[in-house]
Amino acid sequence: LGSLETLLAFVLVFSIYSFSSRAINRTIEQSEQSNLLKVAMVQRNFPCCFKAQEENPYEVYGKLLENVADLKPDLVVLPESAMCEFGPVDQQGALRFAEWMGKKTGACLIAGGTRYAEGNSYNSAGLYGSNVDVQTYDKVHLVPFGEFIPGDKWFPALQKFAPVGSCTPGELALLDFAGESLGVAICFEDTDSAQVRELAQMGAKALVFITNDSWFSHSIEAEQHAWQAVARAIETGLAVVRVGNSGVSGTITPSGRATWLLGPNGRPLVDRRGTMFDRIKLREGTVPKTPYVIWGDIPLCVMFALFILGQILVKYRHHYEKRRTVSV
Numbered sequence: 358l359g360s361l362e363t364l365l366a367f368v369l370v371f372s373i374y375s376f377s378s379r380a381i382n383r384t385i386e387q388s389e390q391s392n393l394l395k396v397a398m399v400q401r402n403f404p405c406c407f408k409a410q411e412e413n414p415y416e417v418y419g420k421l422l423e424n425v426a427d428l429k430p431d432l433v434v435l436p437e438s439a440m441c442e443f444g445p446v447d448q449q450g451a452l453r454f455a456e457w458m459g460k461k462t463g464a465c466l467i468a469g470g471t472r473y474a475e476g477n478s479y480n481s482a483g484l485y486g487s488n489v490d491v492q493t494y495d496k497v498h499l500v501p502f503g504e505f506i507p508g509d510k511w512f513p514a515l516q517k518f519a520p521v522g523s524c525t526p527g528e529l530a531l532l533d534f535a536g537e538s539l540g541v542a543i544c545f546e547d548t549d550s551a552q553v554r555e556l557a558q559m560g561a562k563a564l565v566f567i568t569n570d571s572w573f574s575h576s577i578e579a580e581q582h583a584w585q586a587v588a589r590a591i592e593t594g595l596a597v598v599r600v601g602n603s604g605v606s607g608t609i610t611p612s613g614r615a616t617w618l619l620g621p622n623g624r625p626l627v628d629r630r631g632t633m634f635d636r637i638k639l640r641e642g643t644v645p646k647t648p649y650v651i652w653g654d655i656p657l658c659v660m661f662a663l664f665i666l667g668q669i670l671v672k673y674r675h676h677y678e679k680r681r682t683v684s685v
Contacts, residue, residue, distance in 0.1 A: 440470025446483035455485035495527020571603035
């Protein structure tokens with residue numbers, strides 16, 4: 358009986374996701390092809406801490422952009438930490454590089470890096486070239502023992518053990534791209550369904566995920582992490598642009614169809630450099646919200662509560678019948 362209840366819960370969840378994703382995909386395909394965003398993704402495959410080798414970043418990016426600059430992208434996306442070699446994302450070094458990228462491609466730029474304010478350090482993303490110098494998003498969901506050591510704000514001596522320093526969590530915010538709102542998630546924030554759902558509720562028209570998984574070089578982790586983005590696209594009904602420093606990079610439709618930057622073997626390109634160009638559909642007001650954006654985890658909580666209640670009733674009935682048999 359317990360297995361049957363688990364199966365029914367799984368079938369119900371799968372049916373909700375399947376129905377909503379098909380409905381959204383059908384609406385998008387029937388809509389006009391006017392709200393498309395042309396995006397170039399640059400996977401540089403630089404060492405994870407952006408310190409390990411000497412090279413001219415302008416020369417490297419110049420070569421990588423040769424394949425996509427002529428396609429006139431609206432937006433170029435670089436991965437998490439990409440701006441670290443130019444300084445904080447909102448300072449002159451990063452701004453000069455973003456200006457160079459704008460002249461090279463004619464596009465706006467989203468890239469990750471560090472930011473410092475009021476004595477705090479942030480893992481941030483910057484949006485450049487959208488009518489203001491730079492808009493920033495500071496990562497909210499930090500990785501313990503990676504971006505901070507639990508308790509390091511009370512015991513500063515612990516901060517030296519954090520691999521990238523002791524970061525401070527930011528506040529959830531959208532970036533304004535030419536009047537359209539983009540939701541950004543950095544690194545493992547794309548595994549946080551509730552946080553990405555909140556971006557959708559705030560009015561995001563598309564999602565941009567940037568990460569640096571080169572810590573796990575030459576492992577399956579990069580591909581496993583990338584598939585989390587597919588779940589977020591289906592849950593929110595929003596198109597996703599994903600760029601990893603070492604992979605995996607690509608785009609995902611609201612229905613969950615992923616188009617990855619591929620290597621010679623036909624698998625997602627990992628631990629190598631590459632660029633990709635694609636068009637994504639920005640969400641329009643006529644597209645219905647998905648059940649997950651509307652209700653969140655409530656249906657799952659209800660099903661879990663019903664499952665627990667069912668187990669209690671089964672155990673109670675079994676215990677009652679056992680006592681009745683003994684008394685007879």
